Amino acid sequence: MNTLTLWFHKFGSPPTFHRVTGLLIPWLFAAALLIGLVGLYGGLVLAPADYQQSDAYRIIFIHVPCAWMGLFAYIFMAVNAFIALVWRIKISEILAMASAPVGAWFTAITLATGAIWGKPMWGTWWTWDARLTSELVLLFLFLGVIGLYNAIEDRRQAARAAAFLGLVGIVNVPIVHFSVSWWNTLHQGTTVRLLGPSRIDSSMLWPLLLLALATHIWFFASVFARSRVSLLELEGGKEWARAIALGTEHGHE
Amino acid sequence: MNDFLAMGGYGAYVWSSYAIFALALLIDYITPRLRNRRVIAELRGRMKRQQRRQEKSA
Amino acid sequence: MRYGTTASACAAVIRRDLLLTWRRRGDALNPALFAIMVVVMFPLALGPEPNQLANVSVGIVFVAVLLAGLLALDNLFRGDHEDGTLEQVVLSPHPLSLLLGSKILVHWLSTALPLIVISPALAEMLHLPRSVMPVLIVALILATLLLSLLGAVCVALTIGMRRSGMLLALLVLPLYVPVLIFAAGACNAAQMGLPFLAPLLWLGAALALALVLAPLACAAALRISIT
Numbered sequence: 201m202n203t204l205t206l207w208f209h210k211f212g213s214p215p216t217f218h219r220v221t222g223l224l225i226p227w228l229f230a231a232a233l234l235i236g237l238v239g240l241y242g243g244l245v246l247a248p249a250d251y252q253q254s255d256a257y258r259i260i261f262i263h264v265p266c267a268w269m270g271l272f273a274y275i276f277m278a279v280n281a282f283i284a285l286v287w288r289i290k291i292s293e294i295l296a297m298a299s300a301p302v303g304a305w306f307t308a309i310t311l312a313t314g315a316i317w318g319k320p321m322w323g324t325w326w327t328w329d330a331r332l333t334s335e336l337v338l339l340f341l342f343l344g345v346i347g348l349y350n351a352i353e354d355r356r357q358a359a360r361a362a363a364f365l366g367l368v369g370i371v372n373v374p375i376v377h378f379s380v381s382w383w384n385t386l387h388q389g390t391t392v393r394l395l396g397p398s399r400i401d402s403s404m405l406w407p408l409l410l411l412a413l414a415t416h417i418w419f420f421a422s423v424f425a426r427s428r429v430s431l432l433e434l435e436g437g438k439e440w441a442r443a444i445a446l447g448t449e450h451g452h453e
Numbered sequence: 454m455n456d457f458l459a460m461g462g463y464g465a466y467v468w469s470s471y472a473i474f475a476l477a478l479l480i481d482y483i484t485p486r487l488r489n490r491r492v493i494a495e496l497r498g499r500m501k502r503q504q505r506r507q508e509k510s511a
Numbered sequence: 512m513r514y515g516t517t518a519s520a521c522a523a524v525i526r527r528d529l530l531l532t533w534r535r536r537g538d539a540l541n542p543a544l545f546a547i548m549v550v551v552m553f554p555l556a557l558g559p560e561p562n563q564l565a566n567v568s569v570g571i572v573f574v575a576v577l578l579a580g581l582l583a584l585d586n587l588f589r590g591d592h593e594d595g596t597l598e599q600v601v602l603s604p605h606p607l608s609l610l611l612g613s614k615i616l617v618h619w620l621s622t623a624l625p626l627i628v629i630s631p632a633l634a635e636m637l638h639l640p641r642s643v644m645p646v647l648i649v650a651l652i653l654a655t656l657l658l659s660l661l662g663a664v665c666v667a668l669t670i671g672m673r674r675s676g677m678l679l680a681l682l683v684l685p686l687y688v689p690v691l692i693f694a695a696g697a698c699n700a701a702q703m704g705l706p707f708l709a710p711l712l713w714l715g716a717a718l719a720l721a722l723v724l725a726p727l728a729c730a731a732a733l734r735i736s737i738t
Contacts, residue, residue: 229482244457245457249461254460254461254462254463255460255461255462255463255467256460256461256463256466256467258460258467259466259467259470262470262471262474263470266474301481301484302481305477305478305480305481308477309473309474309477312470312473313470313473313474316466316469316470316473317466317470319466320463320466337685337688340681340684340685341685343681344681344682344685347678347681347682348668348669348678348682351669351672351675351678352671352672353671357671357735357736357738360735361668361732361735361736364668364728364731364732364735365665365668365682368664368686368728369685369686372685372686372689375689375717376685376688376689378689379688379689379692379693380688380692382692382693382696382710383692383696418478422481422482422485425482425485425486425489426484426485426488428485428489429485429488429489429492432489432492432493432496433492436492436495436496436499441496442496442500444493445493445496445497445500446497446500
């Protein structure tokens with residue numbers, strides 16, 4: 201066995217995963233917070249106001265990274281779902297299910313901040329724009345996966361059923377986007393074009409990229425934190441889980 | 454400072470979106486922690502019950 | 512022990528399901544009645560103005576048909592799961608996807624076909640222009656077939672649950688979005704005198720894909736649910 205697969209097997213074993221992520225999580229959260237704060241300082245204080253949108257454009261620094269994260273979370277979930285269904289790796293099942301709520305949160309933030317941004321810029325909280333509608337459908341897909349996972353009694357069967365739904369959903373995402381843009385052009389009278397700077401200045405770009413990095417790190421920290429708990433719950437009968445529950449081995453708690 | 458909070462008249466919009474962002478991430482941070490505590494308490498309870506049963510049978 | 516051919520197994524499934532439907536033929540009318548009730552509610556809520564109703568008629572008909580189909584979907588595997596037939600189907604040596612495809616076909620015939628038959632009446636109640644009617648029927652045939660195929664995959668995932676109604680809606684409706692957009696879009700385009708062929712062709716292409724993939728996905732989902 202080469203070193204990579206060896207590493208994968210080791211990391212994939214529940215006790216090791218639980219221990220390694222326990223060590224990683226505080227650092228990941230701290231890094232996300234620190235990078236995020238630097239990015240926010242750059243975005244809110246250093247970057248100049250936009251000549252068209254004045255200071256309202258500053259919502260972009262959270263809106264766009266969260267929108268990227270919503271998609272990233274879905275792709276991460278689908279990749280893990282695929283691995284879970286094909287090779288039946290327990291960790292992948294758990295990672296896929298842990299990324300659904302985090303992705304749902306990021307998508308919800310995207311929708312909420314988008315609505316708040318839309319009010320002063322377009323004069324309305326909501327418009328049936330192609331991007332908004334696809335984002336809403338993405339949120340529904342996340343909620344469907346979470347709902348199915350919570351509805352089935354047997355945890356592993358629930359994870360595999362929800363993972364399957366996630367895979368069906370990812371086929372759906374581009375189709376939804378395509379169909380919604382087609383539908384939107386049919387009703388062109390009511391379309392409001394997405395404003396925003398077409399050419400973004402570097403003083404605005406670097407805070408945006410820093411915040412995107414921070415949200416990515418946050419995503420992994422949160423997914424790992426959720427996965428650890430699910431793993432502990434799933435493996436409750438095993439020796440290592442009992443040792444942790446008794447406090448002979450300390451987690452990050 | 455007041456200028457900064459006013460955000461060129463868009464203060465209410467900008468700060469409310471940042472508040473939502475912070476609040477959502479805070480909830481996202483807290484929920485697994487609370488669940489972890491619950492799961493560990495449950496595990497401990499189960500182990501205690503098991504032990505008591507074994508003592509009774511012994 | 513010798514097994515029959517796959518074709519004869521599918522034929523047996525179709526014959527059995529059709530017979531079951533025939534024995535409980537009153538139930539087959541329920542989706543149609545439900546759709547009529549939904550459509551009746553709209554003029555009561557919106558007002559009887561014919562022009563106003565005509566503007567939204569396509570949307571109402573499609574949403575009514577979609578909701579009726581959603582309610583009927585829950586029964587696709589329920590009876591067979593409760594009496595154990597479904598497990599026998601899963602265990603049979605024939606390709607599960609083909610057997611499930613036959614079941615989906617019968618389900619479509621017994622629930623969606625009555626809806627399509629009454630759809631001209633629904634459209635007439637909402638003052639949809641006559642000229643749109645053929646497009647509506649074609650779009651409905653394509654859309655209901657797609658809805659049955661996509662819905663079957665989701666039903667297979669929720670099979671073990673006692674009450675799956677609300678959850679099923681949450682799983683299925685995001686998948687229905689593109690179908691609804693293209694089907695209703697074709698009719699709306701026809702109503703406005705615009706070319707309507709492209710969305711219908713897209714639906715047809717999607718149907719060709721779903722006919723092949725959905726039974727396979729449905730079989731995989733069922734294998735996950737029944738273990």
